[in-house]
Structure formats: structure tokens, C-alpha cells
Amino acid sequence: xxxxxxxxxxxxxxxxxxxxxxxxxxxxxxxxxxxxxxxxxxxxxxxxxxxxxxxxxxxxxxxxxxxxxxxxxxxxxxxxxxxxxxxxxxxxxxxxxxxxxxxxxxxxxxxxxxxxxxxxxxxxxxxxxxxxxxxxxxxxxxxxxxxxxxxxxxxxxxxxxxxxxxxxxxxxxxxxxxxxxxxxxxxxxxxxxxxxxxxxxxxxxxxxxxxxxxxxxxxxxxxxxxxxxxxxxxxxxxxxxxxxxxxxxxxxxxxxxxxxxxxxxxxxxxxxxxxxxxxxxxxxxxxxxxxxxxxxxxxxxxxxxxxxxxxxxxxxxxxxxxxxxxxxxxxxxxxxxxxxxxxxxxxxxxxxxxxxxxxxxxxxxxxxxxxxxxxxxxxxxxxxxxxxxxxxxxxxxxxxxxxxxxxxxxxxxxxxxxxxxxxxxxxxxxxxxxxxxxxxxxxxxxxxxxxxxxxxxxxxxxxxxxxxxxxxxxxxxxxxxxxxxxxxxxxxxxxxxxxxxxxxxxxxxxxxxxxxxxxxxxxxxxxxxxxxxxxxxxxxxxxxxxxxxxxxxxxxxxxxxxxxxxxxxxxxxxxxxxxxxxxxxxxxxxxxxxxxxxxx
Numbered sequence: 001x002x003x004x005x006x007x008x009x010x011x012x013x014x015x016x017x018x019x020x021x022x023x024x025x026x027x028x029x030x031x032x033x034x035x036x037x038x039x040x041x042x043x044x045x046x047x048x049x050x051x052x053x054x055x056x057x058x059x060x061x062x063x064x065x066x067x068x069x070x071x072x073x074x075x076x077x078x079x080x081x082x083x084x085x086x087x088x089x090x091x092x093x094x095x096x097x098x099x100x101x102x103x104x105x106x107x108x109x110x111x112x113x114x115x116x117x118x119x120x121x122x123x124x125x126x127x128x129x130x131x132x133x134x135x136x137x138x139x140x141x142x143x144x145x146x147x148x149x150x151x152x153x154x155x156x157x158x159x160x161x162x163x164x165x166x167x168x169x170x171x172x173x174x175x176x177x178x179x180x181x182x183x184x185x186x187x188x189x190x191x192x193x194x195x196x197x198x199x200x201x202x203x204x205x206x207x208x209x210x211x212x213x214x215x216x217x218x219x220x221x222x223x224x225x226x227x228x229x230x231x232x233x234x235x236x237x238x239x240x241x242x243x244x245x246x247x248x249x250x251x252x253x254x255x256x257x258x259x260x261x262x263x264x265x266x267x268x269x270x271x272x273x274x275x276x277x278x279x280x281x282x283x284x285x286x287x288x289x290x291x292x293x294x295x296x297x298x299x300x301x302x303x304x305x306x307x308x309x310x311x312x313x314x315x316x317x318x319x320x321x322x323x324x325x326x327x328x329x330x331x332x333x334x335x336x337x338x339x340x341x342x343x344x345x346x347x348x349x350x351x352x353x354x355x356x357x358x359x360x361x362x363x364x365x366x367x368x369x370x371x372x373x374x375x376x377x378x379x380x381x382x383x384x385x386x387x388x389x390x391x392x393x394x395x396x397x398x399x400x401x402x403x404x405x406x407x408x409x410x411x412x413x414x415x416x417x418x419x420x421x422x423x424x425x426x427x428x429x430x431x432x433x434x435x436x437x438x439x440x441x442x443x444x445x446x447x448x449x450x451x452x453x454x455x456x457x458x459x460x461x462x463x464x465x466x467x468x469x470x471x472x473x474x475x476x477x478x479x480x481x482x483x484x485x486x487x488x489x490x491x492x493x494x495x496x497x498x499x500x501x502x503x504x505x506x507x508x509x510x511x512x513x514x515x516x517x518x519x520x521x522x523x524x525x526x527x528x529x530x531x532x533x534x535x536x537x538x539x540x541x542x543x544x545x546x547x548x549x550x551x552x553x554x555x556x557x558x559x560x561x562x563x564x565x566x567x568x569x570x571x572x573x574x575x576x577x578x579x580x581x582x583x584x585x586x587x588x589x590x591x592x593x594x595x596x597x598x599x600x
Contacts, residue, residue, distance in 0.1 A: 002026070002027045002030050002090075025113045026088075026090065026112050026113060026114040026115075028040045028112075028115045028116065029041075029116075039087060039088075040116040042087075043116050043117045044117060045116045045117065046117065047120065048119040048120045048122070048124075048147070049120075049123045049124065050123060050145075050146055051142075051143065051144075051145060053146065053207050053208075053248045054248050054249060054344060054374070054378070055143075055374075055377075055378035056144060056146055056151055056207060057151075057206075057207060057209075057248060058249075058343060058344065058375065058378050059143060059152060059153065059378065059379070059380050060151040060153055060206065060302070061302050061303060061304050061343070062153050062303075062304060062305065062379060062380050063153035063154050063155050063303065063305050063380075064154070064155060064305050065153060065154045065155070065159075065160045065183060065184060065185045065188075066153040066154075066183060066184055066211075066213075066216075066302060066303070067151070067153070067154070067160060067163065067182070067183040067185070067188065068149070068151050068180075068182045068199070068204050068206055069149075069150050069167075069179065069180055069181045069182075070148050070149045070150065070179065070180045071148040071149075071150075071171070071179075072176070072177040072178075072179045072180075074147075074148035074176065075110065075111040075112065075121075075122060076110045077110070077175045077176050077177075078110055078121060078125050078175075079109060079110055080108060080109060080110060080111060085107045085108060085109060086107060088108035088112060089105055089106065089107045090105070090106055091103045091105060091106075092104055092106050119147060122147070122148065123147075125174075126142075126174070126176075127142065129171075129173075129174040133170055133173070137170060140152055140163065141167060141170070141171075146207060149206070149207070150178070151206055153303075157185045157187050157188070160183060160185045160187070160188050161188060164181065164188055164191065164192070168197075178197075179197050180199040181197050181198055181199060182198065182201075182204045182213050183213060184213045184214070184216045184302075189213070202214070203219065206218075207248070208221065208246040208248065209246075209248075216301070216302050216303060217299045217300060217301060217302060218301075218302050219299060219300075220245070220246075220247070220252070220295075220296040220297075221296070222293075222296055222297075223245065223293065223296060224293065233276070233277045233281075233282045234273065234274050234275060234276060234277060235266050235271050235272070235273050235274075235275065235277070236273040236274055238262075238263065238266065238277075238285055239263060241289060242259040242260075242262075242263060242292070245292060245295075245296065249343070249344045250331075250344055250345035250346050251298070251300055251342060251344075251345060252295050252296075252298060252447070253329065253331070253345045253346075253347050253437075253438040254437040254438050254442045254450075254453060255291055255292065255295040255441065255443070255447055256292065256295070257326075257327050257329075257349075257438055257439070257440075257441045258441035259292060260327065260347075260348075260349045261326050261327060261349055261441065262284065262285065262288055264349045264352065291443055291444050292444075294444040294445070298444070298447065301341065304334045304336070304343055314381065314382060314384035315334050315335060315336050315383055316334075316335045316383055316384055316385050316386070316387070317332060317333070317334055317335075317372060317375060317376070317385075317386045317387070318332070318333045318335060318340065318387045318388075318456060318460060319331070319332045319333075319369075319372045319387070319388050319389065320332075320333075320368070320389045320390075320428060320433055320434050320435040321364040321367065321368035321388070321389070321390045321435050322361070322364055322390070322391060322433050322435035322436045322438075322439050323350070323357065323360035323363065323364040323392070323439055324350075324357075324436075324439040324440050325357065326349065326350055326439065326440060326441075327347050327348060327349050327350055327440070328347065328348060328364035328367065328439055329345065329348060329364055329367050329435060329438045329439060330345065330346055330347075330364060330365075330367045330368035330371050330435055331344070331345035331346075331371075331434055331438060332344050332368075332371055332375055333434075333455075333456045333460070334379070335456075335460065335461065339455075339461065340455055340456040340460050341454070341455065342434075342454050342455070342456070343375060343379075344374075344375060345371075345435075346367055346370075346371050347367070347438045347439065348367070356504050356507065357392075357504055358392060358395065358504075358505070359409070361390065361392035361394065362395050362398065362412050362413075363412065364392075364435070364439075365390055365395055365399075365412070365416055365425075366412050366415055366416055368390075369388070369415065369416045369419040369420050370419060373419045385423075386423040387423065387424060387426060388423060388424065388425045388426065389425075389427070389433065390425060390427065390428060390433075391427070391428050391429060391430040391433045393427065393469065396425055396427060396469065398413055399413060399416065399417075399425050400425075426466065426467070426469070427467055427468070428457070432452070432457040432458075432459070432467070433457075434452050434453050434456055437450070437452075437453055501558060502521065502554050502555060502558045503558050503559075503562075505524070506520065506524070517555070518548055518551045518552050518555070519543060519551070521551035521554060521555065522543050522547045522548050522550065522551040523543070525554070526539055526543070526547060
């Protein structure tokens, strides 16, 4: 097997230090001739049994005192069976100081760097060792293990010291040395320093992030977003650059979502992978890339626990969901003693195929339910209560309704209820919804100064101030207005001339019959009226002619509002008449609940 040296350089811009290590890696994918398989092609390539990174990071942030450590030369501590060693032969100089000395054939007695099965063998060996030594300590080590790194956290320093002693003893039995310890516990740092097992780096790498144990803050690894070597931007290059940010917990989602939306816009243009982008698109990307680089300077408090270890109640979990025409998602907050802290967020760009906003809001609620389920399975403590928040009254009414729904809505409501159980969904105003940030995007400067993102709404820590919602008012008017800033559609009562709404509630492309469309719209209007009426005033008979006429006018108003919005505003505001208005002598006629209609 050919071998080569791999130089591991860790340049720390924050502290201007550089650490260089050299590791010998063997190329097990090399072939000795055409038609002959490599060693890796002859090995079983099973994926290693590893914990979810987000789960490890959540447990690492869960308690007051955290610890990190790693296994020294983990692969080399596992012996190979005698009959397998001939497959790992390699050539080496008989005298390393003389490059002209004869070559000698060696073979490995242990698992080597470069073999495709090495990570699986390491994982299986450690899990077997933990299984043979059952107990709470083995469970803690197994839950915090990722390849050869172990991360965990504890409530008090006594537990940290006990874990340090016992974990080293347990892994020594298996032939492993647990070293490079770091912790925000002064006692553990003192003990590890005396025993020469302390990681002396000021920033410790933890699963793609960095941790300063002294300040107990998490940092992102700095990255540069440069132009292509030829000075040209392509779709391939932008995808590669936008994937540089590693943010497993989604705490930078309000900034990174802009890159996702931008990438989707390139797909819509049907550009080739290596096609040079137009100048205006390149300019947009340069602004976004600068924002992405700046967002990596964000500092995150590691611990989500804010209570005294001797007087601590169970935490509560609050999940906020939202959607816009560009993206949808959810963010979750853990609250101890009325002090909420963001723990994780998840978002996705909206499908390229147009979907109505209420359905996107429902998809955001699904993300919120899945996020809560994931946190409950991985967080080391039980939550005293779980609250879900949404600013979509339509989604809240769907979740509260027992009436049959269309298949799309039905499937997602069933998933939400199966994941959420009896936990309550509540109404949250859009201006107080932190999930709104990860659906439309903000600048890195705004993110770093945004308290609502890192700590949730101000009223969250006081139940008396929680917003209330009357479900009967959800359909006060089947009319919506488009926000200028983020293209979000919000339910409202308004007297504006242009009404963009019924087409966002009902997908007109699903119907090939005008009669069926108007009757369904009429039933929807009746439902809205019945929701506001008392039981005796509700209409339950067949549709009347005036109800069908109202439905027709609603669609006419909707289409005219989209196509002739300038003409309608011109007439309503008595401004200078447009050519079309003058030629056809158009005017507005108010009828049927202030329905606006153009008449020739």
C-alpha cells in the first residue's frame, strides 16, 4: 500500500496561533494494475454506528459544566487478526535517514488510517466494550461519543471529577487512553493539568464548531467566500461556497436562509452548472457571501441551563413555527426559571411549485413537530410542558377541527398530532414570532443584535402575558393582503381596493368547472359567516342565489386586483387617469360587502 503524509494545520485567527501535526495515511484505494481491485474494494464498507451530531451538541449544552476529550490514536489501539495482516503490507526504508537504503516489507498489526472499514471497526469495538461494562457511565460515554471524540455535560463539579476518573479507568481497560481534556470546571482543569491530559488550546474543536472553555461560549470556524480563481461565478461555484458554513443546530438560519433562497432562484433560471452568471446576479451573491462570512463571528452561549444546581425545576420547551412564500421552518427554546435560550432551529426553502401560504404554514408546523420530537429524544432532561406557537390562524383552526380535510392537509395534521400528542398549539403574533426570521432572512448584523432570536419573545417567561386567540375569528374575512417587505400573506380585515386573497385559499387549477368553483367558494363564504354567527343564526340549508353571486364577485375582484391593480388605485385615489381608464370610461362599483368591480 502506498502511504503519504497529511499535514493538519489549525490556524486560529482569534488568538493568532498555529498548530501543525503530521499524520501518515495509507492509500487503500490504490490499485497495483488495471483490472486488479484495491484493498478498499475488497473490504465491507459498513457505515459506522455514530450518534447524531445535533443530539451530542444538545447534551453538551444541556448542563452547567461541560467536558470534552478524545481517544489517543484510536485506530491503532485495535489489533488486527493474524490472518488479515498480510493484506496491510507496505514498503519502508531499512534506514529512514538514508533514502537510498533497501526497502523492507512491513505489515500492520492494528487498524490503519485509510481503510474504508476502520471507522466501523472502531465504533463496533467501543460499543462492545461499553456493553461488556454496563452502567450509567457507559451510557454517558456512548451517548457523547462521535468517532474518537466524547462530549458531555454535568450539573456540578463533583460529577465532573468523578466522570473524569472513572471514564479514564474504564477506557484504559479496553486499551484506550482518554486524553486532551477540556472543561469550564476549574477543578477539572487543575487536575488534568497536573496529570498532563489537559488540552492547552484556547479554542477546542467540537464537531465542526469551537468552544472557549474560559468564557464558555461557542464559535463558528471562520471561512472565506472568495471569487473563483478565474474571477467568474457559476452555479457550481456558488453551491460549493454556500455549503462551507457548518451549522448543525441551525442557529445561523436567519442569515444562511438567504443563500438557500438565492440558490433556488438560480435553479428557476435553468442555468447550466458552469455557465457564467449575469452581472446583476453576481452582485447579489457578493453581498450575500459577505453577510455569510460576517455571521461566522456570532458567539453562542454554550449552556442552556440558567438555574442554580441546588434549586432547579424541570425545563419547558417552546417551539415556534412560521412560513413565507420563500421558506418555512421552526425554532425551539428551552426555558429554565423563566429564562429561555434557543436550542435548535430548522428551515427549508419553499417548493418551486407554487403552494398556498396556509399549506406552507402547515408544512412549517410539521417541521416544528419533528423538531420537538427530536429534542425530546436527545435532551437529557424531561420537559415539564411543551408549547407550540404559530402565527397562522388557519393552521390552528385545521389542528383544532374534527372535520374531514383534503389529503395533503389530512396527512400532515395526522403527523403533527402523532408527534405532539396532547401538547397545546397556541397563537403568536407575527411581530413576536422568532421563526419569522428564518423564513425571510436578515443580515448578520441584525442577527447578532436580535434578542428575540436568541431568547424568544419578551412575554414568553410570563404566562399572564401570553397572547390569546379566539378560534371563531379565524375566517373573519376571506381576504388577504400582501406585505411589502417579505411577501408574507396575513389574514386581515381591510378596506384596500386591491384584494389578493381567494386565490391563495382555493387553488383554481384544481377545478375544470366554473360552476363547481363558485359553489365551493360560496360554501367557504358561508362557513366564514357561520363562524361569526350564533347557533340559531347559522345557515344550514341549500345555497341561495345571492351566495353564489357573492362568490362570483369575489373571484372577479381577486383577478381584477391582480391584473388591473394600477387602474383600480388610479380610480380610487382620484389620481391622473390612466389611458385604459379614460378609453373605456371605467369606474368602481361598490356592492356585495364593498366588493370592488370594474364596470365598462
